[in-house]
Amino acid sequence: xxxxxxxxxxxxxxxxxxxxxxxxxxxxxxxxxxxxxxxxxxxxxxxxxxxxxxxxxxxxxxxxxxxxxxxxxxxxxxxxxxxxxxxxxxxxxxxxxxxxxxxxxxxxxxxxxxxxxxxxxxxxxxxxxxxxxxxxxxxxxxxxxxxxxxxxxxxxxxxxxxxxxxxxxxxxxxxxxxxxxxxxxxxxxxxxxxxxxxxxxxxxxxxxxxxxxxxxx
Amino acid sequence: xxxxxxxxxxxxxxxxxxxxxxxxxxxxxxxxxxxxxxxxxxxxxxxxxxxxxxxxxxxxxxxxxxxxxxxxxxxxxxxxxxxxxxxxxxxxxxxxxxxxxxxxxxxxxxxxxxxxxxxxxxxxxxxxxxxxxxxxxxxxxxxxxxxxxxxxxxxxxxxxxxxxxxxxxxxxxxxxxxxxxxxxxxxxxxxxxxxxxxxxxxxxxxxxxxxxxxxxx
DNA sequence: CAATTAACGCACTAACTAGTTACTTCTTTA
DNA sequence: TAAAGAAGTAACTAGTTAGTGCGTTAATTG
Numbered sequence: 001x002x003x004x005x006x007x008x009x010x011x012x013x014x015x016x017x018x019x020x021x022x023x024x025x026x027x028x029x030x031x032x033x034x035x036x037x038x039x040x041x042x043x044x045x046x047x048x049x050x051x052x053x054x055x056x057x058x059x060x061x062x063x064x065x066x067x068x069x070x071x072x073x074x075x076x077x078x079x080x081x082x083x084x085x086x087x088x089x090x091x092x093x094x095x096x097x098x099x100x101x102x103x104x105x106x107x108x109x110x111x112x113x114x115x116x117x118x119x120x121x122x123x124x125x126x127x128x129x130x131x132x133x134x135x136x137x138x139x140x141x142x143x144x145x146x147x148x149x150x151x152x153x154x155x156x157x158x159x160x161x162x163x164x165x166x167x168x169x170x171x172x173x174x175x176x177x178x179x180x181x182x183x184x185x186x187x188x189x190x191x192x193x194x195x196x197x198x199x200x201x202x203x204x205x206x207x208x209x210x211x212x213x214x215x216x217x
Numbered sequence: 218x219x220x221x222x223x224x225x226x227x228x229x230x231x232x233x234x235x236x237x238x239x240x241x242x243x244x245x246x247x248x249x250x251x252x253x254x255x256x257x258x259x260x261x262x263x264x265x266x267x268x269x270x271x272x273x274x275x276x277x278x279x280x281x282x283x284x285x286x287x288x289x290x291x292x293x294x295x296x297x298x299x300x301x302x303x304x305x306x307x308x309x310x311x312x313x314x315x316x317x318x319x320x321x322x323x324x325x326x327x328x329x330x331x332x333x334x335x336x337x338x339x340x341x342x343x344x345x346x347x348x349x350x351x352x353x354x355x356x357x358x359x360x361x362x363x364x365x366x367x368x369x370x371x372x373x374x375x376x377x378x379x380x381x382x383x384x385x386x387x388x389x390x391x392x393x394x395x396x397x398x399x400x401x402x403x404x405x406x407x408x409x410x411x412x413x414x415x416x417x418x419x420x421x422x423x424x425x426x427x428x429x430x431x432x433x434x
Numbered sequence: 435c436a437a438t439t440a441a442c443g444c445a446c447t448a449a450c451t452a453g454t455t456a457c458t459t460c461t462t463t464a
Numbered sequence: 465t466a467a468a469g470a471a472g473t474a475a476c477t478a479g480t481t482a483g484t485g486c487g488t489t490a491a492t493t494g
Contacts, residue, residue, distance in 0.1 A: 016440080126402045
């Protein structure tokens, strides 16, 4: 009987595509890690969702943690690259700052996995991000961008002097991040549907107000 | 041989104390859940750290999730009770608000488990907190407190009108919470030790400035 | 087209994990 | 002080889980 049925019948001849498989795994992993955290995520589930064999995960990413690290790096690179595409350096300082606040909010809103991935990484004391050099480089660009907006605003006489760009950056992230990452407990604590259409609209307006008042003379 | 050695020798006669055992379990669980999240926490580890038998956990708390729920409730009740003890209603509105901002910051700083527990609960879409009625009641008091500070400030002509107390509350939490819960990734992203003594001092000052500018006329 | 390489898949394992069974030991109270 | 009840323990189970060994099949290249 050996060698008789080389091609098992009734199974489609698989098309081989390493890049596509890798991409499917990464996509499934992102969702699974975001939903359950690093510890709660199941490698078998990721493989199934990716329509890939579990063996492939270990082939491409070495380990569950290796996979997590790649997912996390990709997530950071994505937001950093989207920020760069805003071209804030070409805009009026006030307009640029408001645009950044709005962008940050909308990015978190559209990519809630980013929030949970970052939370998960902090639970693990950033051990995966520590290894990544490219993340530092791209983050530096963001701080420089905010720094330059602030400087131009000061020169134009509309922003006050002495605002630390890093603190400002952190605060821009904070006012959106906290609201959205804690939307489930928040909805209970504040007895208000934080994700309702008008609640979201009210929040982004409030955040813009917060940041503008912070930097204005 | 039966009944011959009723008391096994060489073992201390255990002192029985249900409340103390329960408390030790809760304390160990809080640390374990905070460190590893609900999914990553190990019931065996909690039992060991609590110097209790695992069976006791199931005796007192029914399940791992039951234990988590109690830990979480206790954590919320603790911060809400500490807030009430500030007696902000007796203070000048500006002083009261600054005191609340400072308190919130210091509470997070001294109780980092609170942050991870809340993060973990949000990963699970607040399914445990949902069941708790007492949390809603105590949260309402906090919102009312901030609400009353705002009102008194408006009457005194020092705060502007129309600031939503819930949004303000969220923002007070946000500016501290985000910084501290993301201190590990933050230290990498911003290439600065966010937990250094002067960095912490700088941050709380920045946060006070942010909140004050937000409410001031 | 043969040989090599790379993608893919099956079935397994060793360690772990939440929860339980069946018991012993201490404390309280009628 | 006997009996009941509550606190505490050890050993176990049934199901998971990350990770692998090894064989198969498709694509590539000399």
